Amino acid sequence: MPVRRIVLLMFGVAAAAIAALIVWPRSAPQVPEAGTVIIRPAASAASSAPAPVPEPSASVPPQHSAVETAILASIGDPRAELRDVVTRRDAPQIACGEKRTARDPVFRRFVWLGHLKMLATDDGSPDFGTIAAVCREGQPVP
């Protein structure tokens, strides 16, 4: 019957899609901190595969996740860069990683509280360590 064929066909397509997702080659996963998941590093992961080198004059804007876009907007520096941005699995409004800006070109750790739109930067003090504890899953959400 035509209906049964259509159903079987749909099942077949779905199974093929699932199998493709499972066996599809991926880039090497980065190791996240316990309780966190990587969103996307700001810099492209190094790859041994040959890749086209962009023309020096070519200006390709980097792709940013929504969280990274919000963080960069809060910094307000068009030359700011992020890397190793991770979000808390149990509190996705909180993200942690490293940033640098034109005025402070060294990558420094940061903590982002998305629901408050606030960004803390590591000043090397124990107080930042207290703030950074919020990056760990299970910690109270401010």
Place this chain on the structure above:
Amino acid sequence: MKRLSRAICTTLVSATALAVAQPAAAQSVPNAPTGPVETQYYANGPFATTTTRSTAACDSKGNQCDVFYPANIASSTTRLPLVVWANGTASTPDNYTIWLKHLASWGFVVVATRDQQTGYGNTALDSLAYMQAQDINPASPFYQRIDFAHVGAAGHSQGASGAANAMFHSGGVIKTTVTFELPNQNWCNPADNCLLTPTLTGGSGSIFYVSGTADSLIAPDTQSGGTQLNSQTAYYNATPAGMLKAKGLLKGANHNDVTGTPGCGLLGFLKACANGVYGYLGFPTAWLAWQLKGDATAGAAFKNGTGEFFTATAWQGRVSNIP
């Protein structure tokens, strides 16, 4: 069973009616006032209030300003003190209407830019200039109504930095500042979008640092060390001794309680708000009434160690240098 259901329904309806009938101030809210000064200024003042919005931009970033003021300002026989308000990050005056109307009810004119990035204080100063222009405009409701000898500033979070920066860069026009949840310098991006140490230590005026004990991540009372001002105590200690200053933390208050009503935490758990603004109404208003309206009794409440502020049950971490 029907009788029981009817009784439950009757009880619920009665309780709801009672809750609706009671004014907010009479309900049991956290951090209720205890002494006479806090109780006086916790309640709304004697003036009915109204609000207007500038028809054009009032600051250099193109934002409009909201102005909260006594509704009878036209018939007032005296000029009114002005408070310049600075919003927290990504906030507008809409988030602070209870607090801003409360100030207006006590006879303050409050100008609040709708700027959402106020840390530098420049837009707060722009809003001050806007009011100065209104004061000389015969078509304005504020024509010759503002007492520019008595101007204060207040702000929340990034806006707390903005309010303090506005005072320190106002050339002495702004006499006092109340900061709510002034963030650690850790949270300043970029660094000068913050109250910086050189600005603070070179300043004059008076300042009241207000935070909440549940805001330990952003505006804590104390810090472990380091050279940055990462706590309310560090800011207080860095404030020149020649300035009148005080500091206190409202028990249980989180970063955004100044924006809320009681119960804001039920649906606002992602807003860092639990108890609402109410506990903040008393002493901060009293500080401004003292500094800008000359209420000496309100000022005495902050007297170092013995003033009413130091025995108020809702507060802790209190210090002042008020003689």
